[in-house]
Amino acid sequence: MSSVDKNLSVFSTEALPDISQSTFAIVVAEWNEQVTEKLYEGAYQTLLAHGAAPERVLRGNVPGSFELTLGAQWFAERSDVDAVIALGAVIQGETKHNDYINHAVAQGLTHLGLKYGKPVIFGVLTPNTLEQALDRAGGKHGNKGDEAAMTAIKMLGLKNQVRV
Numbered sequence: 001m002s003s004v005d006k007n008l009s010v011f012s013t014e015a016l017p018d019i020s021q022s023t024f025a026i027v028v029a030e031w032n033e034q035v036t037e038k039l040y041e042g043a044y045q046t047l048l049a050h051g052a053a054p055e056r057v058l059r060g061n062v063p064g065s066f067e068l069t070l071g072a073q074w075f076a077e078r079s080d081v082d083a084v085i086a087l088g089a090v091i092q093g094e095t096k097h098n099d100y101i102n103h104a105v106a107q108g109l110t111h112l113g114l115k116y117g118k119p120v121i122f123g124v125l126t127p128n129t130l131e132q133a134l135d136r137a138g139g140k141h142g143n144k145g146d147e148a149a150m151t152a153i154k155m156l157g158l159k160n161q162v163r164v
């Protein structure tokens with residue numbers, strides 16, 4: 001299902017966990033900052049709207065999406081960080097560079113979540129055009145940052161439910 005058919009900012013909010021004592025780290029790629037700053041704002045506001053404390057939402061910037069994995073690791077390895085959200089926008093260019101970045105980051109972030117046993121969320125847009133990116137960063141298809149934040153919240157709820 002495409003974001004065209006499912007708005008990124010529309011999700012169920014039933015049975016969400018108490019996140020008032022949870023610490024979140026948001027890692028933001030500086031490439032395409034006109035997009036990623038919107039993703040960050042969406043993620044940050046979604047966390048606060050559902051109970052996160054402002055002082056418990058950390059932020060780190062990385063040059064580009066390829067660096068999101070290492071930036072996320074530096075937060076994920078901290079015992080005081082409960083979840084990491086990685087935000088980026090990799091817009092297709094003339095070459096296959098975007099494919100290599102996208103696959104590397106998707107695999108890298110997946111590995112981190114498994115390694116540290118905590119949510120490491122893939123909040124990276126991989127559009128063909130800037131317009132498609134903006135449509136998914138607070139535009140007509142919602143905000144991927146909202147979705148990423150809510151995903152982190154729900155995964156913490158699942159962790160509380162299943163982990164003894």
Ligand SMILES: Nc1c(NC[C@H](O)[C@H](O)[C@H](O)CO)[nH]c(=O)[nH]c1=O
Pocket residue numbers: 029031032063064065066067088089090091092101
């Ligand atoms: N073209 C985009 C990039 N490219 C930069 C890479 O992410 C990386 O910083 C560089 O290859 C050095 O390691 N990054 C994005 O986030 N978005 C792009 O569209």
Ligand SMILES: CC(=O)[C@@H](O)COP(=O)(O)O
Pocket residue numbers: 090091092093094095096097098101
């Ligand atoms: C995703 C990228 O790094 C991309 O913007 C680079 O553009 P190009 O493929 O034209 O070199």
